[in-house]
Amino acid sequence: MITVDEALGHLFSLTQPTEVELVSLRQAGGRVLAKDVFATRTQPPFAASSMDGYALRRDEVEPDALFKVIGESAAGHRFDGELRAGQAVRIFTGAPIPDGADFVVIQEDVTRRGDLITLGHSIGEKDNIRPAGGDFTEGQSVAAPRRLRPADIALLAAMNIAQVPVFRKPVVSILATGDELVQPGEAPGPDQIIASNTYGLAAQLEALGADTRMMPIASDNEGSLRRSFELAQGSDLIVTIGGASVGDHDLVAPVAAAMGMQQSFYKVAMRPGKPLMAGRLGSSAMVGLPGNPVSAMVCGTIFVAPMIRAMLGLGQQTAPRRKAALAKDIPSNGPREHYMRARLDDQGRVIAENRQDSALLSVLAVADALLVRPPSDPAQPAGTIVEIIDI
Ligand SMILES: Nc1nc2c(c(=O)[nH]1)N[C@H]1C(S)=C(S)[C@@H](COP(=O)(O)OP(=O)(O)OC[C@H]3O[C@@H](n4cnc5c(N)ncnc54)[C@H](O)[C@@H]3O)O[C@H]1N2
Numbered sequence: 001m002i003t004v005d006e007a008l009g010h011l012f013s014l015t016q017p018t019e020v021e022l023v024s025l026r027q028a029g030g031r032v033l034a035k036d037v038f039a040t041r042t043q044p045p046f047a048a049s050s051m052d053g054y055a056l057r058r059d060e061v062e063p064d065a066l067f068k069v070i071g072e073s074a075a076g077h078r079f080d081g082e083l084r085a086g087q088a089v090r091i092f093t094g095a096p097i098p099d100g101a102d103f104v105v106i107q108e109d110v111t112r113r114g115d116l117i118t119l120g121h122s123i124g125e126k127d128n129i130r131p132a133g134g135d136f137t138e139g140q141s142v143a144a145p146r147r148l149r150p151a152d153i154a155l156l157a158a159m160n161i162a163q164v165p166v167f168r169k170p171v172v173s174i175l176a177t178g179d180e181l182v183q184p185g186e187a188p189g190p191d192q193i194i195a196s197n198t199y200g201l202a203a204q205l206e207a208l209g210a211d212t213r214m215m216p217i218a219s220d221n222e223g224s225l226r227r228s229f230e231l232a233q234g235s236d237l238i239v240t241i242g243g244a245s246v247g248d249h250d251l252v253a254p255v256a257a258a259m260g261m262q263q264s265f266y267k268v269a270m271r272p273g274k275p276l277m278a279g280r281l282g283s284s285a286m287v288g289l290p291g292n293p294v295s296a297m298v299c300g301t302i303f304v305a306p307m308i309r310a311m312l313g314l315g316q317q318t319a320p321r322r323k324a325a326l327a328k329d330i331p332s333n334g335p336r337e338h339y340m341r342a343r344l345d346d347q348g349r350v351i352a353e354n355r356q357d358s359a360l361l362s363v364l365a366v367a368d369a370l371l372v373r374p375p376s377d378p379a380q381p382a383g384t385i386v387e388i389i390d391i
């Protein structure tokens with residue numbers, strides 16, 4: 001059996017970033033910027049007022065000074081003339097500073113009568129002017145790769161970048177196998193259960209930016225599995241679930257092999273997730289996840305999610321870990337790396353769930369984190385610092 005890190009190394013060598021496509025700004029949120037982009041303009045393009053008030057000359061500011069208001073500068077409509085000594089221009093937030101002015105007094109500090117204003121006694125030093133280019137200048141870049149957050153979208157919009165180069169969403173076909181499975185909403189027979197982890201995995205990978213396709217459930221026979229694999233052809237990644245172990249009905253590996261899969265590995269020293277398999281099938285990377293629902297979801301976090309990030313050009317990174325203190329003792333671990341389902345208490349300390357069976361979705365659903373136990377880790381008392389992966 002290989003280690004989790006070795007398995008990840010193999011999985012990364014099966015992936016490559018997808019091609020670059022241009023999408024409109026409205027479609028770009030959450031996508032990964034594939035090329036550096038450059039501001040096509042300067043913002044603000046002119047010195048602008050940051051307050052509603054009066055533009056005038058700084059060297060004329062003194063208590064009780066009197067000015068004549070000679071016009072108005074509003075956002076979108078500048079004052080066309082030039083301001084001279086003793087003059088002020090009514091100005092609003094975002095409006096261009098008139099030529100000749102270098103200071104804005106906020107209207108709260110001014111008394112106006114007709115077209116005359118008198119300054120108050122506590123004007124201060126702040127000029128209330130945003131200089132041209134104070135936010136960004138033409139040619140300034142936003143560097144790729146970067147997952148575009150709402151703030152990035154606003155910045156690209158301000159830079160007048162309407163079409164954004166992003167990595168194409170990797171197409172992931174998800175293929176459940178097993179005679180016992182029916183889709184949610186269908187009526188299961190007496191020996192059947194509902195396919196669940198396929199839906200969990202699809203939600204997980206969609207949230208990361210994959211375009212997931214749910215294949216029909218394959219029955220436990222060669223013909224059915226073959227048809228499902230054929231339907232999934234051309235995907236960037238084919239993820240099978242179930243049929244990965246050593247039972248008589250575990251046909252994923254033999255059928256994939258008969259269809260030409262070049263296997264990179266089978267079995268990883270981890271718990272849950274031991275019977276993980278991967279390889280290349282035609283033009284697709286293929287990962288065979290174990291069927292136990294929690295095993296499939298944990299492998300989704302530890303293996304498939306990093307593959308998707310790599311395909312999206314975000315580099316080859318393991319699932320992010322952080323440190324936390326144990327709130328309760330934990331028993332010794334066996335020979336495989338263990339990803340225990342765990343909760344965080346209100347002080348951020350971690351508590352391993354009592355029941356760790358890889359069939360228990362209700363336990364996974366209330367877990368906040370996976371507590372990572374190294375192979376053969378001895379029992380640990382409360383207070384020990386451990387590594388966790390937020391889920
Ligand atoms: N003799 C051995 N038996 C098993 C071993 C072993 O090493 N020797 N490994 C165990 C481990 S660990 C796991 S994990 C499972 C993995 O088995 P498979 O990948 O072959 O999965 P199945 O047998 O098809 O299913 C296991 C379990 O999960 C349910 N299942 C399957 N697919 C789905 C789905 N899409 N949604 C919900 N539930 C699903 C299935 O009904 C089974 O209950 O093997 C152990 N056995």
Ligand code: MOO
Nearest residue numbers: 272273274295358
């Ligand atoms: O490793 Mo299996 O994935 O424990 O349930």
